[in-house]
Amino acid sequence: MNLIKKIKNWEQWPFKILYAPIVPVWVWYMIRSRAIWFFTPSNPKLTFGGMEGEPKKEMHDLLPPHLCPVYFNVQPSEDFSVILKKVKEKNISFPLIVKPEVGGQGILFRKINNEEQLKNYHEQVPVEYFVQEFIKYELEVSLFYYRYPNEDKGVITGFLQKIPMQVTGDGIHTLEELIMMNSKSGKRIEELRLQHESNFKRVIKAGDKYMLSYAANHNRGAQFIDLRSEIDERLLKILDEISHSVNDFFYGRYDIMCNSIEELKEGKNFVILEYNGCGAEPNHFYDTGYTLKNAWKEILKHWKVLYQISRYNYKTGIGYWSAVKGFRFRIETKKHYKIMKAADKKIP
Template identity: 55%
Template sequence: MSVRNFFKKIVSWELWNFNVLYAPISPVWLWYCLRSRSFWFFTPSNPTIAFGGFEGEGKKEMYEQLPSEVIPLTIYIRNGIPFAAVLAQLEQSGLRYPFVVKPDVGMKGILFRVIENEQQLKKYHDRMPVEYIAQEKIDYPVEVSVFYYRYPWEKKGVVSGFIHKELLQVKGDGKRTLQELIEQHPRARYRLQEMEHRHQHRYNRVLPDQEIFYLSYAGNHNRGARFTNLHPEIDESLLQVFDGLSHYNESFFYGRYDIKTRSIEDLKAGKNFIVLEFNGAGAEPNHIYDCNMPLGTAYKVILQHWKALYTISRYNYQQGIPYWSFRKGKAFLRASRKHFKILEQFD
């Protein structure tokens, strides 16, 4: 990283390491632990998701609690089974190339891949250390995130954040190589080690004029996706859609929906959209990013969401949904961290 990029990363808080960014407000989180007399005060927030959806939950348990018409066609594949059995699952399911693969328990876009053919699938399957999912590739043109929470005693919730996502990508000009495009990209240039790991074998390729090359298919902030704040689009129609999802199983009270849709208008009308992910208690209000928000304002937004998370969790606890014990939560978190460390080694 150049000296210029290094100092730009220091002054731009959106590029800071997660732990550095959250350190100044971490005493507030600790205060909620003390008030609840539980390190895992958030676990009743989404009672039917492991650990409240804070970390380590599987996508299967999330998909099973949403209406079938809003989730992608998905199959679950155990690692280590014969590849012939994988092909049989594909044939039986009707899933066709290209499709998406990713760990059932994953995060931050780790081991997220688009599979174009049988050879790529075999390579992925042979090196996958954990159970994973194969899922239809949703080609709706608009990808968004919606942060929603609802207090359990109320019928209506709150859409607190709404953003559009643009995957990390470069556009060719018929002159520059992929490496040059990456090094001059406003976000990719801060991720040169990752880019080299993923795309070095293509670095000398000159992209044709106007050709789009996706550097990552994961629409995450930590994978370089660009966010555009859509807060003015939040209205009663949008809220009704997510109130409906929250009431579907009466158990999703707090979190962020990652969605692909044909258009914002269709999403508001409750049609032509697919839920890719639901991130529970551990979800960031990612509408703080990429909108020139001052750091102090970003902290205010985060703290408002933490207060809602505490309030929801405390109410559900008082209704008989227990906090996880310290031992149970510690063991789950340790197993989750071990799991992700393994994933990172194979990414």
């Protein structure tokens, strides 16, 4: 029975299994382009087109400063006193956010509440990371956007509210019991034990929300709420303006914190946490009523756009990465992610 449930719950399938049946289409685009890394011209200013392994500061440097959170980069070898000095200079207060400079999927993403936690993270993290102010806007949203290079106006294909993994107390059950009762968090009990074991036996008051993670990623147990009905010309105008200011950003997903949807459409009170290039998943098919068949259709629709944008840019003189360059980059990126994943299992 459990096996049947796992098979039916396709949204929880491992990435490779979910995408395996449609891989031949990706191979066909490689053949048509005569390039293994046919997608690299899609976003010319992002390393590898933003498929994977791109530095976050590369993205931030392209954005207008007022749209970015306050942050600074840290090398794991830096003296901790220097980090504290930078925190004060940047006027960043606790709590704050830390996450790896090259990363994703919520790996090594942490909310840090005090100096002791920051020191503990710094002493154990093996890779470059950055310290970022904690944004206190009400909503985190995700918007998938693309624009053909020869057009001024783009398209928003998906709009979601992202709610990080949490449980709500009932005044009866302990945190551990609430976690096990939740369909998403119950599957991550060992991961959550590392970060929350000190509160496992605590009974959570009725109505109180307990945040289990601040990483609003689907593979980290976040819940997605479909906002596609909110997509309109005002919202598109905001993303068009941002994408033109970034220059040469044509395909990917924006993750934004905002005070409200209405204020976002007015261009007020929002911050871009990050934007992801051609490696961004059109994640609006999760939690929003898509069937597996329709999810595959949505992915294939986006792959076609990615191919078209990449091909257009190639014809204007932006070359594909060579096979050797791409393979070397991927090998190094995989080594980097392996190191991060190992550390993620140890750092509270």
